[in-house]
Structure formats: structure tokens, C-alpha cells
Amino acid sequence: MKPHRTIARAVRGLGVAGALALTAALAPGLVDAQTRGGHVIFAQGSNPPSLDGMVTSSQASRNITMNMYETLFGFSEAIVPIPILAEGYTVSDDGMTYVIPLRKGVMFHNGKEMTARDVKASLERYRRVGATANLLSPVREIEITGEYEVTFHMVAPAPTFIESFASPRAPAVIIPEDDADADPGKTSLVGTGPFKFVDYVPDSHVTLERFDGYSQDGRHDGPDGFGGRKTAWIDRVTFRVITEAGARVAALEAGEVHILEAIPMPAARRLASSPDITLFENMPWAFSVFILNAAAPPTDNLKVREAIQVGMNMEEVMAISSEGLYQLNHRWQYPGTTYDPGEIGAEYYNLGDIDRAKALLREAGYNGEEFVLLTDSNIPQHNKAAVVIAEQLKAMGINARINMVDWPTALNLRLQDSGWNGWTLQMGIEPYLGPVAVTATLASPARPHFVVPDPTLDALYQALISGPTVEARQATFRKIQQRLYEIFGIVKLGDSGIMAAARSNVKGYTAFRFPRMHDIWLEG
Amino acid sequence: MIRFLLARLLSAVPVLFVVSVVTFGLMWLVPGDISAELGGTDATAADLEAIRQRLGLDRPLWERALAWYGALLQGDLGYSYLLNRPVAEAVFERLPVTLSLAGLSLLLATVMGVLLGILAAVRHNTWVDRGATVVALIGLSTPDFWFGIVLIILFGVWLGWLPTGGFVPLSEDPVGWARSMVLPAFTLALTQMGVIARMTRSSMLDVLGQDYVRTARAKGMRRGTVIFRHALRNAMIPIVTVVGVITGVLLSGAVVIEQVYSLPGVGRLIIGAIQRRDFPVVQGGLLVTACVFVFVNIVVDLLYGWFDPRVRDAR
Numbered sequence: 001m002k003p004h005r006t007i008a009r010a011v012r013g014l015g016v017a018g019a020l021a022l023t024a025a026l027a028p029g030l031v032d033a034q035t036r037g038g039h040v041i042f043a044q045g046s047n048p049p050s051l052d053g054m055v056t057s058s059q060a061s062r063n064i065t066m067n068m069y070e071t072l073f074g075f076s077e078a079i080v081p082i083p084i085l086a087e088g089y090t091v092s093d094d095g096m097t098y099v100i101p102l103r104k105g106v107m108f109h110n111g112k113e114m115t116a117r118d119v120k121a122s123l124e125r126y127r128r129v130g131a132t133a134n135l136l137s138p139v140r141e142i143e144i145t146g147e148y149e150v151t152f153h154m155v156a157p158a159p160t161f162i163e164s165f166a167s168p169r170a171p172a173v174i175i176p177e178d179d180a181d182a183d184p185g186k187t188s189l190v191g192t193g194p195f196k197f198v199d200y201v202p203d204s205h206v207t208l209e210r211f212d213g214y215s216q217d218g219r220h221d222g223p224d225g226f227g228g229r230k231t232a233w234i235d236r237v238t239f240r241v242i243t244e245a246g247a248r249v250a251a252l253e254a255g256e257v258h259i260l261e262a263i264p265m266p267a268a269r270r271l272a273s274s275p276d277i278t279l280f281e282n283m284p285w286a287f288s289v290f291i292l293n294a295a296a297p298p299t300d301n302l303k304v305r306e307a308i309q310v311g312m313n314m315e316e317v318m319a320i321s322s323e324g325l326y327q328l329n330h331r332w333q334y335p336g337t338t339y340d341p342g343e344i345g346a347e348y349y350n351l352g353d354i355d356r357a358k359a360l361l362r363e364a365g366y367n368g369e370e371f372v373l374l375t376d377s378n379i380p381q382h383n384k385a386a387v388v389i390a391e392q393l394k395a396m397g398i399n400a401r402i403n404m405v406d407w408p409t410a411l412n413l414r415l416q417d418s419g420w421n422g423w424t425l426q427m428g429i430e431p432y433l434g435p436v437a438v439t440a441t442l443a444s445p446a447r448p449h450f451v452v453p454d455p456t457l458d459a460l461y462q463a464l465i466s467g468p469t470v471e472a473r474q475a476t477f478r479k480i481q482q483r484l485y486e487i488f489g490i491v492k493l494g495d496s497g498i499m500a501a502a503r504s505n506v507k508g509y510t511a512f513r514f515p516r517m518h519d520i521w522l523e524g
Numbered sequence: 525m526i527r528f529l530l531a532r533l534l535s536a537v538p539v540l541f542v543v544s545v546v547t548f549g550l551m552w553l554v555p556g557d558i559s560a561e562l563g564g565t566d567a568t569a570a571d572l573e574a575i576r577q578r579l580g581l582d583r584p585l586w587e588r589a590l591a592w593y594g595a596l597l598q599g600d601l602g603y604s605y606l607l608n609r610p611v612a613e614a615v616f617e618r619l620p621v622t623l624s625l626a627g628l629s630l631l632l633a634t635v636m637g638v639l640l641g642i643l644a645a646v647r648h649n650t651w652v653d654r655g656a657t658v659v660a661l662i663g664l665s666t667p668d669f670w671f672g673i674v675l676i677i678l679f680g681v682w683l684g685w686l687p688t689g690g691f692v693p694l695s696e697d698p699v700g701w702a703r704s705m706v707l708p709a710f711t712l713a714l715t716q717m718g719v720i721a722r723m724t725r726s727s728m729l730d731v732l733g734q735d736y737v738r739t740a741r742a743k744g745m746r747r748g749t750v751i752f753r754h755a756l757r758n759a760m761i762p763i764v765t766v767v768g769v770i771t772g773v774l775l776s777g778a779v780v781i782e783q784v785y786s787l788p789g790v791g792r793l794i795i796g797a798i799q800r801r802d803f804p805v806v807q808g809g810l811l812v813t814a815c816v817f818v819f820v821n822i823v824v825d826l827l828y829g830w831f832d833p834r835v836r837d838a839r
Contacts, residue, residue, distance in 0.1 A: 047796065049561070049606055185608035202607060202614070203788035203796065204691060242689060242786040244669075250676045251688045378799065408801050411560035415572070 038522035039236040040506065042515055043248045044261040047202055047241050053173040053191065054122075055184040057131045059428065059514075062168065063261065064206050064239050066226065066514040068109075069173035069191030072100060072119065073166040074226030077512075079337065079432065081166035084217065084227035085114065085174055085192065095157030102148040106215040108176050109196035110188070116144040121180035123150075123172060129184045131170030159468050160436055167437070168226055168513065169429045194232040194518045206239040208517070223519045225512070233508075233521035252277065252501060258522075259515060263501040265323035271501065278504050280511040281325070283497030284334050287427040287438075288321060288381065290389060290491040294452040296418040298371060298398075303364030305488035308422075311357025311396040312389070314350040318494035321385035325497040332431075332438055332481050332492060338470065339435045341478045345485035349492070357396040371400045374420040378407040381496060382424045389424065417451055425449075426496065432513060435477045436465055442490065450489030457483050532825060536818040543814040544596070544807070548589060551803045557581055558605045558801045579605055592807070601811070602804030606797070611808035615790055619812065621691055622789035624701075625781065626774040628709035633716040633774075634767055640717070641724020641763075642751060645732060656721065663718030668777060672711040672784035679707060689786035708785040712777055716770045723766045727759035734758075760831045768824035772817045 046060045053065035072086040083089070087101040106114040120142050127136050138158035145151045154161070165172065179187040189197040192215070195208035210232040220228040240257060242248045249267045251257040255276075263271070263279070271277045292299045292308065299305055318326040330349035333339045371393060375386035386402050393400035403420065405413065414423050430437040440446060443461035444453045460480045467473035484490065502509050508520040559575035576582045580591075595602060601611040637660075644656035680688035686707055692700035731737060732755055740750045779791030790809055797805035 049800075050608070201788055203618075203782075203792045204786070240690065240786065243792075244673075244784050244786070246673045247676060247689050247784055247786060250673070250681050253681045254684060254688050256680075256688055256690075405555070406799060408556035408558075408560040408799070409554075412556035 034231075034233050034508070034521045035523065036233050036235075036521070038234045039238065040234050040258045040517065040520065040522065041238045041240055041256065042259045042261070042517070043240045043242045043251060043257040045241075045243055045245070045248070048200075048206065048239075050185045051189050051197065051200060051206065052129075052182075052185045052187050053171055053175075054126050054130045055170070057170040057429070062171075062514050064208070065173070065191075066168065066171070066193070067195045067208060067237070067517045068189065068193045068197055069171065069175070070193050071166070071168075071171045071173055071226070072102075073162055074168060074171075075166055075432075076225040076227065079225070079434070081162050082224065082227050085119075089162065095159065096154045098152040098154070098161070099145065100150050100152065101146075102150070103215070103217070104148050106192050107213045108192055109190045109211055109213075110176060110178075111213065112176060114174060114192055115147050116150050118177045119150050119174055120144050121177040122174045125175070125180050125182075126172045130172060132167065135164050135167060135172060158465070160465055160473070163434060164436060166226075167433050169433065169437075194230045195237060198236075203241055205241065207236065208239075209236045210234065223516060226514075230516075230518040232518045234517065237517045252503065255503060257503075258506050259502040259509060260500060261515065262498045265325055265499060268499045268501065276504050278502050278506070278509075280500040280502065280509065281497055282500060282511040283325065284327060284329070284431070284495035285428065285498045286496050287332075287431045288318060288326070288385060288493040288496050289425050289427055290317075290385070290493055291414075291423045291425060291449045292489055292491065293417075293421050293423070294450045294487075294489050296421055296451075298364070298366055298369040299421045300452075301364045301366070302488065303360050304366055307357040307360035307364065307366075307396060308393065308398070309348050309485075309488045309491055310351045310353050310360065312350075312392055312491065312493075313352035314493050316352075316392070317385050317388045318496065320388050321381045321493075322496040325499060327495045327497075329495045330492055332484060333435060333477070334431060334495065337434075339474055339477045341481035344478060344481045348485050352392075354396055361397060366398070368399050371398050371421045372419065373400055373402045374410055374413055374423045375402060375404050376407040376410040377404050379426065381426050385424045385493065389422070414449075415447070423449075429513075431495075435473070435480070439464060439477075439480055442484070448489065450487075452489075454483070454487050454489070457487070529822070529826075532822045536815075536822070539818060540811065540814055544593075544811055547807050547810045548592065551801075551806050552585055552588075554801070556801055558803070561606070561800045592804075596811075601808030604797075604802055604805045606800055606802045607805065611804050614793060614805065615809050615812050618788055618790045618793050619816075620693070621787050622775065622778050622782070622791060623816070624694070624705055625708055625712060625778050625787060625789060626771065628705055629712035629716070629774050629778075630767065630771060632709055632713035633720055633770065636713065637717040637720025638724050638756075638763065640721040642728055642756065644721065644725040645728035646751060648729060648732075653725075656725070660718040660721040660725075663714045663716075663721075665718075666714060668711055668715055669780050669784050671714060672707070672781060675707045675711055676784075689784075691787045691789075704787075708781050708787060711784070712774060712781045715777070716774060719770060720763065720766060724759065724763055727762045728755060731755045731759045757831060761828060764824055764827050764831060768821055771820040771824075775813055775817060 044060055044063055048061035048064055049058045050056045050061055051065060053069040070084050072084065073081050074084045076082045085103055085106060087103055089098050089100045091098050102116060102119060108114060123136060123142055127133050138154050138161050139152045140155045141153040143151045143153065173191060175187055176190055194211055194214045196211040198207040198209050200206045214232060216229050217227060218229065222228055223230050242251060245264050248260055249263060252260050268279055272279060292305050294300055315328055318328065328350055329335060330346050331341055333341060373386050373390050375383045377383060383404055390400045390402050413420055430441060439461045442448050442457060444458045457480065460476055460483060464473055464476045464480065467476050500511055505523045506520060507523050557576065559572040559581065562575050592602065604611050604614055607614050640656045640660060644653045647653050676688045679686045687704055690704055692704045694701040737750060737755055740754055778789060779795055782789040782792040790813060794806055794809040797809065
């Protein structure tokens with residue numbers, strides 16, 4: 001058994017990335033001393049479906065739970081897995097055993113110390129009720145091999161296991177053993193995070209308060225992504241649920257709320273010069289995509305799908321659907337990240353070539369069949385994109401009709417093989433998690449978003465998850481990028497961002513995948 | 525009186541039964557269910573089926589209906605899939621918010637509407653009448669969600685006098701409660717004030733032209749006494765009827781106002797439950813709301829008797 005090199009590289013890499021992140025995070029601290037105390041109010045648009053951290057993949061829950069709970073591993077600011085409650089890990093030469101020593105002296109909010117028994121019990125519960133329980137499907141057995149050590153025995157070698165396991169989507173949080181048998185949503189809401197639960201009034205607010213017994217991770221100088229050395233300065237934080245966007249902005253302007261999860265871009269532009277408000281651009285935040293149904297006519301025809309790809313003007317769609325906060329990007333990864341596939345597919349992107357689209361439609365024998373564009377009324381980016389796309393399809397000569405329904409209905413309809421041809425979607429967490437998460441939605445064994453499995457893509461996905469090195473996986477992902485621009489089952493529209501906003505007396509806040517309430521403080 | 529009350533309560537049973545059948549039927553006709561919400565965007569058909577089985581949503585409709593009515597007869601409104609708690613608990617916890625809002629709005633709308641209507645009737649065909657009519661029309665035609673946002677910006681952001689939203693329980697802080705309810709209640713009251721003002725004006729005009737009012741004036745009775753003791757009391761029957769109807773409108777209108785002002789009331793609970801297909805909450809919430817509406821109508825019937833002894837005697 002030898003220490004795994006990836007983690008060592010990650011920690012070394014953090015020296016640079018972490019220092020940069022830390023400098024950014026603490027930059028105000030260089031001139032402002034941190035102040036302990038105060039009550040910060042954060043506003044978000046929807047209720048958390050649950051505060052049981054492992055049972056939901058909702059962003060509204062994650063905003064809160066990631067301040068209450070912690071995981072064994074998580075992503076750093078540079079999106080590299082780092083140990084949080086784990087000390088690290090070693091993997092056997094055959095890749096079948098992961099030994100994970102745990103940090104000692106980590107306390108739960110109930111005053112008990114975290115041990116291997118809690119970790120095993122939490123992960124066994126995750127297998128039963130975790131919203132992404134398949135994270136642990138490569139693990140055959142979890143064995144307690146010491147008071148502060150667990151060992152994972154694998155079903156088969158899984159080179160990308162730690163990257164997947166570190167996923168914050170529905171995080172595999174560590175909770176006390178006492179909660180191990182609790183049904184979903186029935187735990188005591190006790191974690192190891194820097195804030196502990198106080199109360200939850202649905203449709204109103206969730207209150208947390210500083211956990212004075214919090215065990216800081218001394219291996220870092222400051223916070224880093226989901227981990228690092230976290231310091232809770234504020235006494236109390238309230239997450240208020242304000243559904244109406246205008247009311248959220250008004251509450252921020254009136255000083256009743258300190259931080260907004262997302263501010264509409266027109267309001268952001270209006271407040272950009274206000275000395276009382278600071279804006280935080282979170283770009284890129286999500287992929288905007290247009291999924292085509294390869295099972296239903298006319299989009300079962302490859303030439304029709306290609307026509308749509310070359311005929312679309314992505315810039316027009318992105319500018320309107322994101323209210324101007326976007327970047328054009330043909331890649332199925334964010335530019336500059338580890339798996340950035342470069343220029344593959346760029347020749348098909350943002351062409352707006354109506355003549356070529358019409359020629360391809362003629363070649364496909366398209367004869368005015370109806371194209372049903374499925375979208376929902378709940379998520380503005382979805383329905384705004386649909387309106388622009390429908391106009392572009394009509395310009396190509398496609399008989400497009402929008403079917404706007406509410407979100408649960410849209411999720412239901414897109415599972416049908418027929419009745420829809422295109423579906424607008426924001427992919428938020430998958431691109432952040434990397435190529436495996438993105439490809440998993442497009443390849444078997446899951447039902448691909450574009451309905452009809454593509455054997456070549458399926459084989460590439462298997463090669464991706466079993467690729468032994470980063471270089472091997474990068475090469476595979478370039479082939480996946482190529483394949484996606486051959487089958488045209490999904491159209492990449494671009495990358496969209498979100499704009500957060502805070503009162504200027506909130507110091508230390510930085511844009512991230514969840515609002516980190518640690519390492520922020522109030523001035524004045 | 526007791527017989528009358530019992531008869532009215534009994535007549536409410538079929539009404540509530542019809543409400544329950546309609547809400548149950550409608551919710552199960554709507555496409556999609558909570559499995560989509562719980563499963564998320566990357567759930568497969570098999571994942572969703574597994575969730576449905578776990579929640580019992582794969583059972584035949586009649587079986588689910590029997591289970592629901594069986595529990596209802598024992599006073600059990602069901603269990604929320606999403607809130608993870610009994611529906612009755614969730615609804616009754618929020619009822620005070622909605623009732624506070626609807627009650628205060630009703631009070632404001634009635635007081636302002638009746639006064640405005642009296643003023644318009646007493647100063648019939650003058651600029652006061654026309655002004656009162658214009659004010660009532662503005663109230664009637666202003667969308668409440670827009671008016672709510674305008675009030676938030678004016679009193680919450682610019683002047684900073686009142687909170688922009690949120691709810692403070694009366695038991696925690698009466699002043700905070702009053703401050704949190706002023707803008708929502710006024711917003712909700714504005715539209716209905718117009719309805720009451722117009723009804724009061726027309727009802728008062730009828731009464732003011734009658735002989736007994738002229739006689740009272742001729743006897744030298746004070747103007748205020750004539751208007752408020754004699755004329756208004758006789759004009760109240762149609763006004764009370766309208767107020768009864770408006771109570772239902774206020775309860776449903778509270779849904780929008782609760783959204784705008786972030787009030788955790790029953791309306792917002794039901795809207796959230798509809799959006800996520802949390803059927804037991806929708807069914808239970810609507811049934812409780814219907815009960816409140818039925819109760820208000822019984823109170824209105826009782827008020828008829830109080831205002832008009834002829835009605836009381838006929839019972």
C-alpha cells in the first residue's frame with residue numbers, strides 16, 4: 001500500500017490555488033480586522049426541501065446544510081478533492097482498498113467526538129437514503145479499522161472514486177451514529193460544521209448559530225472551497241425565504257437583508273454604483289443546454305438535429321435568457337479547467353447559418369412536422385431561452401410550438417419517449433463536478449437526456465470512469481466532446497452566471513457554490 | 525337560534541365533501557407527481573417508480589381515496605411528503621398568519637370602504653362623491669402584487685418606516701407583529717375597499733331617500749345620528765353580504781400577498797405544495813380554507829339577524 005499521489009499533488013497544488021483563493025478571501029482582512037459577533041441575514045428564493053444534508057440535491061438546501069455539516073472529502077476552490085474530516089487516504093496497489101484515517105478531536109454539535117463508528121453509520125445511511133447513493137456503489141464494504149480509521153473495500157478499481165465521493169451535490173455528510181437509523185428528514189440535524197441548527201419555519205426562515213466547539217482544520221491557513229480552516233465570526237445567521245425577486249432586492253436595499261443569493265441583472269446594474277451594495281459575479285455557474293429527443297420525429301433524424309445545431313444563434317439565446325450574464329462556450333467543460341477539450345466542436349457553434357440549416361432540413365426530408373419545445377414556467381432562464389429558440393427554429397422553417405408547463409410536469413413529460421422534441425435546461429452542479437457528472441447524464445446506464453442511448457458514447461463513458469490517469473481521462477473526454485458534436489443530441493447554448501449581492505458592511509464574503517457563512521464578519 | 529346554527533353546520537357537510545372530492549380529483553388529474561421533485565433532473569423512470577412505490581403513489585386511485593377519507597373521518601389530514609410532518613400540524617401552524625392578514629384586511633377594507641361609501645352617498649353628485657368613486661375605482665383596478673411592491677419600495681426602502689416583508693408572531697412581539705402586517709393588510713384591503721365603498725354608496729343612497737330618514741331629519745335629529753344609527757343600520761344587509769363574499773376573496777388573495785411580503789401563511793404553503801405536487805398538503809390546506817370560508821358565511825348569516833330583527837324573528 002502506498003500513499004496516493006493524487007491527494008499529495010492536490011495538497012501541493014493547493015499551495016498556489018489555495019493561496020490565491022485565500023488572498024482573495026482575506027483581502028479585505030488586510031485592512032479590516034475581523035469582528036466577532038453579529039447576526040447576518042441571507043435571502044434565497046426557495047425553501048430548502050430538507051435540512052437532512054444527505055437526502056436532497058437541492059441548491060436551496062445546500063446553501064444552508066453546507067454550513068452545518070461536513071464531509072470526509074470535498075472540493076477545494078480549484079475544484080480538486082481535498083480531505084476535510086479525513087486526514088487523507090491511501091489506496092492499495094490493486095485499487096481495491098482505501099484506508100481513510102480520520103481527524104481526531106472533531107466534535108459534533110451535540111458535544112460528542114466524531115469516531116469511525118459515526119463515519120461508518122453515516123455512510124451506511126447514505127447508501128439507504130442518500131439522494132446520490134450511487135456515489136458509494138463502487139464500495140463493497142466499509143470496515144472500521146481503528147477508532148479513527150475506516151477502510152473501504154471496493155467492488156472493482158475505480159480511479160475516479162474520490163472525485164465522485166467528494167461531490168457536494170447531495171453530500172455524504174457525517175452525522176452522529178445515533179441518527180443512523182433515522183428516516184429521511186428525521187435526524188437531529190446535528191453535524192460537525194461551524195454553525196449549528198436553531199430553528200426552521202418553512203416559507204419563512206432557517207436560523208443557525210455559531211458552534212463554539214467547532215474543530216478547525218489546522219492543515220490550512222484559511223478556508224478553501226468546501227474545506228480548509230474555517231472561522232465562524234458571526235454569532236447567528238438567518239436564511240430567509242423570499243420568493244419574490246423584487247421583494248428580495250427591496251429587503252437588501254432597506255438593509256433588512258445582508259446577502260442575496262442572486263440578484264436580477266437589471267437590479268444589479270441599477271445598484272452597481274451604490275456605495276451600500278457590493279456585487280459578486282459567480283461566473284460560470286451553469287451550462288445552458290437545449291436537449292433534443294432522438295426518439296421522436298422529426299428530431300429522430302440526425303440531419304434535422306444537425307440543422308438545429310448549425311442554424312442556432314447561441315449568443316442571442318444566452319443574452320436574453322441570462323439577462324446578459326453569460327459567456328459563449330461550445331465546450332462540455334468550463335474553459336481552463338482540467339478536462340477542457342479545447343476547440344473540438346467549435347466549428348458547429350453559434351453559427352446562426354439559416355441557409356445551411358434549411359439545406360440540411362431538405363436533405364433530411366423534413367416536411368413541416370410539428371416540433372414541440374418543452375419548457376417550464378418556474379425557471380426564467382428555461383422559458384426565456386425557449387422563446388428565443390422557438391423564433392430561431394421558425395426562421396429555419398421548422399414548425400415549432402412551445403409547450404410551457406410547470407417544473408414537475410416538464411420533468412414528467414421529458415421522461416416520455418414522444419410528445420416533445422426539445423427541452424431547455426440549466427445544468428448547474430454537473431459541470432462543476434467535472435466530466436464524469438456531465439457525461440453520466442448523457443450515457444447509459446442512466447436514460448440519456450436525449451432518450452436514445454448512443455453505444456459509442458456509452459463505451460467512452462465507461463472508458464472515462466475507468467481511466468487510470470488524468471491524462472487518459474482527458475484524452476477520453478476529448479473523444480466524448482467530439483462524439484457529442486457528431487450525434488447532436490444536445491445543444492450547448494453557453495455558460496450562464498449568477499450575481500450575488502451583499503451590503504457593504506459584510507466583509508470577507510466571496511462568490512462560491514454555496515454561501516460560506518464562516519470567514520465573513522460585519523463591520524460597524 | 526340553536527336549531528338554526530345546527531342546520532347551518534349540517535348544511536356545511538355536503539359543501540365540504542364536494543370541496544374534498546374536487547380537490548382530490550383535480551390533484552390526481554394534474555400531470556406529474558412528487559417523485560419528479562424528489563428525484564431531480566437526472567432521475568430515471570425506474571428511480572421515479574421506486575419513489576412512487578415508497579410513497580404509495582402507485583396504488584389505484586380508489587384505494588388512495590379510501591385511505592384519505594378513512595383518515596379524514598378520524599381527523600387526520602394526512603402526512604406531507606416534503607415537509608415530513610402531519611398536514612394538520614403544518615396548516616394550523618400557518619393559519620394564524622393567513623387569518624391575521626385576512627382579518628386585518630377585512631377590517632381595513634370594511635372601515636375604509638364603508639366610510640368612503642357613506643361620504644359619497646351623503647355628498648351625492650358633488651366633487652366629494654366623484655372623488656370617492658375615483659378612489660374606489662383605483663382600488664378596484666390596481667393589481668395587488670404591483671401595489672404591494674410599490675408600497676415596499678415607498679415605506680420599506682425609501683422611507684424605512686416599515687419592514688419590507690417577513691412575519692413576527694403576535695405572541696413574540698405585538699408591535700413587531702403590527703409593523704409586519706400593516707403593508708400586507710393595506711395592500712390586500714385596497715381592492716376590496718373599492719367593492720365595499722361602491723356597495724355602501726348605492727345602499728345608502730336607497731336608504732337616505734326613504735321617508736323615515738326624512739322624518740328623522742324633520743324631527744331635528746343630529747345628522748350623525750340619522751346617518752349612522754338609522755340609515756346605515758338599514759343599509760347594512762347588502763354590505764354584510766358583500767363583506768361575507770369578500771372574506772373568501774381575501775383568503776384567496778392572501779396567496780399573492782403572502783408571496784410578495786414573504787409571509788409564511790396557508791396560501792404560500794398550498795402554492796408551494798401545488799408546485800411540488802405535495803398532494804396531501806394541497807388537499808388538507810384547501811379543506812381547512814373551505815372550513816374557514818363556511819364558518820365566515822355562518823357568521824354572516826347570524827349578523828343578518830342582528831342588523832335586521834325581521835330576519836331574526838323569521839327564524
